[in-house]
Amino acid sequence: MASFIRNGKKIVAIGRNYAEHIKELNNTAPKEPFFFLKPTSSYLPSGGVLEIPQGVVAHHEVELGLVIAKPGRNISQDNAESYIAGYTLAVDMTARNLQDKVKKSGLPWSAAKGFDTFTPIGPFIPKSSISDPHDLKLTLKINGVTKQDGTTADMIFRIPRLIEHISSIMTLEENDLILTGTPSGVGPIVSGDKIECELANADGSSLAKLEFEAVSREGGYAFTD
Numbered sequence: 001m002a003s004f005i006r007n008g009k010k011i012v013a014i015g016r017n018y019a020e021h022i023k024e025l026n027n028t029a030p031k032e033p034f035f036f037l038k039p040t041s042s043y044l045p046s047g048g049v050l051e052i053p054q055g056v057v058a059h060h061e062v063e064l065g066l067v068i069a070k071p072g073r074n075i076s077q078d079n080a081e082s083y084i085a086g087y088t089l090a091v092d093m094t095a096r097n098l099q100d101k102v103k104k105s106g107l108p109w110s111a112a113k114g115f116d117t118f119t120p121i122g123p124f125i126p127k128s129s130i131s132d133p134h135d136l137k138l139t140l141k142i143n144g145v146t147k148q149d150g151t152t153a154d155m156i157f158r159i160p161r162l163i164e165h166i167s168s169i170m171t172l173e174e175n176d177l178i179l180t181g182t183p184s185g186v187g188p189i190v191s192g193d194k195i196e197c198e199l200a201n202a203d204g205s206s207l208a209k210l211e212f213e214a215v216s217r218e219g220g221y222a223f224t225d
Contacts, residue, residue, distance in 0.1 A: 004067045004088075005045065005121060008175035011038040012166055013092055013113065017156050017181025024184050033157045033165040036109055038092070042119040050093065050189065050214045051117045055223030057097040058189050058214070061182035062140040062148050062197050064133065065090040066159060067124060068176040075167040077160035083172065084159070087130055089122035089199040089208040091140070092179050093189075098223055115221070122199070122210035129207065133159055136207070137200040138183060142193050150183025151202075191216040
């Protein structure tokens with residue numbers, strides 16, 4: 001399943017799944033899982049270069065990702081575990097000023113989330129390597145300074161509920177990725193920044209690392225207010 005980056009058909013990203021993150025963006029808490037889609041063309045393998053489009057305020061959101069093992073529709077929470085192949089560490093990059101602009105107009109978020117390189121992604125972690133996905137540490141550092149330091153124990157909706165909800169709407173397919181939400185501490189990344197992320201067990205032992213650098217994108221989209 002390490003080939004999920006090449007072979008996955010969609011990225012399903014859960015929004016507003018950590019209470020403190022909801023508060024920091026002044027959003028309202030959802031009554032059921034809320035998600036949006038990102039294109040797989042936004043993947044950026046660890047060690048790559050994040051391209052920030054002209055005028056875009058790019059925010060980081062470190063997340064636990066889960067990789068789907070097999071196709072499934074209307075999956076119950078009791079059966080959800082069997083549809084998980086493994087996990088990964090990811091960053092859901094957001095063009096925050098573009099997102100704020102389209103939200104005010106009631107328009108979709110796809111452009112704000114879907115730029116090339118806007119889903120930095122770590123290695124595949126087999127399911128057997130993680131005893132409890134709801135007891136993991138997520139950290140993100142910019143130029144050595146910790147910006148996000150959270151635990152998956154704080155998820156509002158747990159993984160079986162996420163799988164149940166998404167699959168009640170659309171079929172989940174092998175190699176699809178679900179991003180499970182971000183803890184608080186999101187903020188800007190600018191050209192020249194070096195970003196280091198880590199997924200670790202509760203005892204601090206490392207499961208995965210993800211590193212990338214940011215540059216200004218040449219050409220393409222330019223944000224105008």
